[in-house]
Amino acid sequence: MRQRGRVRVERVSTTRRATIPATRYPVERLTLDNGLRVVLTPDRSAPVIGVAVVYDVGIRSEPEGRTGFAHLFEHLMFQGSENLEKLAHFRHVQGAGGTFNGSTHLDYTDYYETLPGNALERALFLEADRMRGPRLTEENLRNQVDVVKEEIRVNVLNRPYGGFPWLTLPPVLFDTFPNAHDGYGSFADLESATVADAADFFQHYYASGNAVLAVSGDIDVAEAVELVERHFGDVPARPAPVLPRFAEPDLAAERRVSYTDRLAPLPAVASAWRVPDPIGDFAGYLPYAVLAEVLTDGDAARLVERLVQRDRSVTSVGGYLGFMGDPFDVRDPTALLLQAHLPPDGDVDKVLQTMDEELDRLATDGLADGELARTQARMATHLLRDTDAVLGRALRMAVLEQQRGEPGLLNELPRLVGEVTEESVRAAAATLRPQRRATIEVLAGAEQ
Amino acid sequence: MSGATTTASRVLPPLGPTRELKLPKQAERRLGNGLTVIAVRRPAVPLVELRLGMPFGRVHPARAAMLAQTLLSGTTTLTGVQIAAELQKVGGGLSAGVDPDRLMLSGAGLVTGLDRMLELLAGVLTSAAYPADEVATERDRLVDRIQLAQCQPGHLARTALLKRIYGRHPYAVQTPTPDQVRAVRPSVLRKLHDERVHPTDAVLVLVGDVQPERALDAAEQALGGWNGAGQVVGLPATPPLEPGPLLLVDRPGSVQSSLRMALPAVPRTDPDHAALQLANLIFGGYFSSRWVENIREDKGYTYGPHSLVEHSAAGSVLLAAAEVATDVTGAALLETQYELGRLACVAPGAEELEQARQYALGTLQLGISTQAGLAALTSAYAGSGLRLDFLAEHAARLAKATVADVADAATQYLAPARAVTVVLGDAQRVAGQLGTLAEVVTEPAVP
Incomplete structure (x- = not known):
């Protein structure tokens, strides 16, 4: 089947604006007898495929005393499986001309490959094999603890602003272990992890009923369904565990913490405010996604113009939803973040105060003519650009299926973003009050 | 190990027949002013990608970095904020970067905005103003960014390696010092722009949901009047590696x-x-x-x-x-x-x-x-x-x-x-x- 893959959706509007286009990637959904949910999205514009398996377990589900375990376990899923020796997975994917990786998020863990289209069955075999069971050995565990420690040194300990703000701000905003703890993990917790812990974790969370498989790209749907059945059909059925609730009350008073980063040459600050439930209240949540861009996307955005260009009180400023920058693949509770790097003599109080002023101004006076439309047009470009990569579609659709049962939402996002009203963006801005704010401040500790 | 079943071992499936490497439809035109335009069609999403590379060898790293940092800060008719806002209207954006070989302008936007993006790009290329205020702001930002880079082990290691392998070649130093950046004035940037931001040997690449010939026409329409005067500067070959301690x-x-x-x-x-x-x-x-x-x-x-x-x-x-x-x-x-x-x-x-x-x-x-x-x-x-x-x-x-x-x-x-x-x-x-x-x-x- 050959798909043109998109349609234009005309919009009616009172202001001059670019037409927000949409994609029309087809979506096929099915559930195997063992509970594995499957999403297929064919697109024959290039002879490549994306394969993603997403398990509904992430950083928030790891047990106390086992910080970093979800991520460590992700590494162990690459260490051989029922029919595959250590190193075999890597060699089979790359020897087919493909690339692979995995990543651990707050609410899910993904495993994925991009390959030339002739490797579809191989990729399904590899994913099914580790869904049946990884080879959890003491030797592999110790090896990967060492590797993960080096990963943490590269990304956190040996560089300025390591973990800022994604690891350092959650403990200010949140009180409970699942939401607040360090998802990379302490070295002590990582070192004390055991093979038995890993076996339990797999048994509990890596169940067929707790996973979604998505395949995108140059596939024939009927053939793909048959291959999926062949390789995943006899993965032993295990039900999904009960999805825990991680809800916490909103802040009642402002919180602010600072720390010295001995490698950082300049001060920095990040603030977070809770936002509506991304899944339970999607309509209430979307305006915050637009708000973050109105404030920070590009040189014409409000905070960039004010703080960077006019006041020169910051060197850079950014705003986004979700601690891992994942607006559409995170569950409640989550946040809108604003972060800024300051010049050497920068004044954090003044920066926070100016942000408050700008939020007030937005809430009170509304947006300028065309400001909302141009922000929405730019957001459409970003969203469409991400879906051009075959793997981007598989990953996003897998998570949308897992968290919402709605993989086709990927096609709708540019339009939905384009329908967010000025009124709702103003209302969102009005909720970002100082007393609901959690702030982390980085004090520069590096010698100049 | 856990989760194992006792079935006989399974065999890795073979690969299917290799699918042939197919190049997309493309077209190329060299404009009268020396600019080469290459257009490539990939209609998957209704966007267009833009890359404009200009030879930029032997420019002092401080001047090169500052020019990239301020190229989009305003023209004789638009402020930097206006340029950004106008680009945003068509879902677009542009950014500038340099390496020791090239000055590069990159962006992407809704394909319906291709003509407008090219028009704004032409405005920047032909009448960038380097306004004193914006240059001062961007100078400070660049200095901050360099100080940050100097705290990154990867940057420090690369700096040392480049110096060691390239010796006296222009590639040896690719990051300016803060003091060198502080010395760059708007007049220097305007002069550098006049001398080096020109279409001779520049290549514009447009990729997206547009017929290549139509993209070439759009580029010619917008950029055909970009002045062709200016210098072409070559680089000496890099020296052979000298292993040592x-x-x-x-x-x-x-x-x-x-x-x-x-x-x-x-x-x-x-x-x-x-x-x-x-x-x-x-x-x-x-x-x-x-x-x-x-x-x-x-x-x-x-x-x-x-x-x-x-x-x-x-x-x-x-x-x-x-x-x-x-x-x-x-x-x-x-x-x-x-x-x-x-x-x-x-x-x-x-x-x-x-x-x-x-x-x-x-x-x-x-x-x-x-x-x-x-x-x-x-x-x-x-x-x-x-x-x-x-x-x-x-x-x-x-x-x-x-x-x-x-x-x-x-x-x-x-x-x-x-x-x-x-x-x-x-x-x-x-x-x-x-x-x-x-x-x-x-x-x-x-x-």
Whole structure:
């Protein structure tokens, strides 16, 4: 089947604006007898495929005393499986001309490959094999603890602003272990992890009923369904565990913490405010996604113009939803973040105060003519650009299926973003009050 | 192990027939003012990618960086904020960057806004104003960014390596000092723009949901009037590598060591290039390489070691990089030298070569399967005077390379005796380890 893959959706509007286009990637959904949910999205514009398996377990589900375990376990899923020796997975994917990786998020863990289209069955075999069971050995565990420690040194300990703000701000905003703890993990917790812990974790969370498989790209749907059945059909059925609730009350008073980063040459600050439930209240949540861009996307955005260009009180400023920058693949509770790097003599109080002023101004006076439309047009470009990569579609659709049962939402996002009203963006801005704010401040500790 | 069933072992399914490498539809036109425009069609999403590369060799790094930082800060008719807002209206955006070879303007937007993006681009190219206020702001921002880079181990290690391998060549220093940046005035930028931001030998690449001829017409309409005057400046060839003592750059308190090695390499068009690429893959150029399997998957010394061939206008070089635990810095160097030496002295296995070959061929297909990937590759090729058709030629060379070809390339380019080695780390803790393997010269980290 050959798909043109998109349609234009005309919009009616009172202001001059670019037409927000949409994609029309087809979506096929099915559930195997063992509970594995499957999403297929064919697109024959290039002879490549994306394969993603997403398990509904992430950083928030790891047990106390086992910080970093979800991520460590992700590494162990690459260490051989029922029919595959250590190193075999890597060699089979790359020897087919493909690339692979995995990543651990707050609410899910993904495993994925991009390959030339002739490797579809191989990729399904590899994913099914580790869904049946990884080879959890003491030797592999110790090896990967060492590797993960080096990963943490590269990304956190040996560089300025390591973990800022994604690891350092959650403990200010949140009180409970699942939401607040360090998802990379302490070295002590990582070192004390055991093979038995890993076996339990797999048994509990890596169940067929707790996973979604998505395949995108140059596939024939009927053939793909048959291959999926062949390789995943006899993965032993295990039900999904009960999805825990991680809800916490909103802040009642402002919180602010600072720390010295001995490698950082300049001060920095990040603030977070809770936002509506991304899944339970999607309509209430979307305006915050637009708000973050109105404030920070590009040189014409409000905070960039004010703080960077006019006041020169910051060197850079950014705003986004979700601690891992994942607006559409995170569950409640989550946040809108604003972060800024300051010049050497920068004044954090003044920066926070100016942000408050700008939020007030937005809430009170509304947006300028065309400001909302141009922000929405730019957001459409970003969203469409991400879906051009075959793997981007598989990953996003897998998570949308897992968290919402709605993989086709990927096609709708540019339009939905384009329908967010000025009124709702103003209302969102009005909720970002100082007393609901959690702030982390980085004090520069590096010698100049 | 858990979750295991007792079924008989399953067999890895074979690959299906290879799907042929198909290049997308493309067109090219050289405008009267010397600008080359290449348009490539990929209609998957209703966007267009834009890359404009201009030769920018031998510009002082401070001036080059400041020009890129302020090129979009305003024209004679629009402020920087207005330019950004006008681009946003059509879902667009532009950013500027420099390296020692090229000034590059990059962006993407809704394809319905192509004409408008090109019009705004033309405005920037023909009448960028470098307003004094904005230049002052951007100067401070650039200084802050340089200070931040100077705290990054990766940046410090690269700076030391470049200085060591390029000596007096213009590539030796690629990041200016804060003081050099502070000295750049708007008048200097305006003069530099007049001299060097011109279409002769510049290449504009447009990729997306647009018929190539229509994209060429749009580019000609918008950019045909861009003035063709200006200088063309060449770069001398890079000097050969001079192996010598290991350079240890002291970064007290570093919890890892940044290991860097430079080895000789050849440009994309060289007859040895395909074999060298395959030899590099087998050594350290992908995850399933000897180096990664050894120092990561076997020994756990590091998270992500990687080697690649870096192509620049004046020469190519093979760079290997790993961040390794301080305590095993010497051991990691030992294994690295061993793996280089093993490949340089002993021919790789046929199966190992086949795996690397499939990876090289497959990732060519993956690389051209998005608009952004096509734009990046087309633009990079154009920078070497090549066109997208070269991809097919390169694929044919990769397909043909024999074990003997790859073994020869490894002997010639990967021999550890030819390597320049730099380690950035806590000298007090690693000098002794490294001294067991090589003569070591230590110097402090100089940003």
